[in-house]
Amino acid sequence: xxxxxxxxxxxxxxxxxxxxxxxxxxxxxxxxxxxxxxxxxxxxxxxxxxxxxxxxxxxxxxxxxxxxxxxxxxxxxxxxxxxxxxxxxxxxxxxxxxxxxxxxxxxxxxxxxxxxxxxxxxxxxxxxxxxxxxxxxxxxxxxxxxxxxxxxxxxxxxxxxxxxxxxxxxxxxxxxxxxxxxxxxx
Numbered sequence: 434x435x436x437x438x439x440x441x442x443x444x445x446x447x448x449x450x451x452x453x454x455x456x457x458x459x460x461x462x463x464x465x466x467x468x469x470x471x472x473x474x475x476x477x478x479x480x481x482x483x484x485x486x487x488x489x490x491x492x493x494x495x496x497x498x499x500x501x502x503x504x505x506x507x508x509x510x511x512x513x514x515x516x517x518x519x520x521x522x523x524x525x526x527x528x529x530x531x532x533x534x535x536x537x538x539x540x541x542x543x544x545x546x547x548x549x550x551x552x553x554x555x556x557x558x559x560x561x562x563x564x565x566x567x568x569x570x571x572x573x574x575x576x577x578x579x580x581x582x583x584x585x586x587x588x589x590x591x592x593x594x595x596x597x598x599x600x601x602x603x604x605x606x607x608x609x610x611x612x613x614x615x616x617x618x619x
């Protein structure tokens with residue numbers, strides 16, 4: 434008996450008793466995935482999609498492609514991170530061990546300083562190294578928590594975040610601010 438199903442994946446595949454029709458990814462989906470990979474691999478900011486030079490470059494490569502918004506790109510990166518985080522603890526340990534071997538420091542490392550995330554703690558434990566939690570990271574978390582508990586500052590912080598978000602999301606505003614503050618000409 435043959436069963437037909439439609440899935441949101443790639444080209445058709447035939448198995449012994451099941452015929453599955455895969456919907457090919459659109460060109461936009463492929464380019465969006467490539468953009469997310471570039472952002473992750475090169476640790477680029479999501480705001481790169483707002484940059485005039487980046488948009489001109491993309492337009493030269495494919496005039497029909499419209500890059501996602503900064504917010505949509507951030508959501509895509511977060512989704513990819515969430516998917517990758519599930520296998521992170523196992524692969525992180527093997528990655529750390531192989532990097533230490535590759536760099537020739539495997540026998541020289543005696544302690545690792547990380548944030549207190551459970552995957553990092555598990556990785557260091559698996560590597561059988563001493564572990565210290567980063568003081569700067571801990572201090573940052575403490576200050577953030579203390580500020581969150583001050584209702585008087587909540588309005589000021591919200592306005593500051595909104596203002597910062599505006600300048601981060603608009604390359605025109607960012608350029609205008611740079612001209613005003615530093616006298617830069619772009």
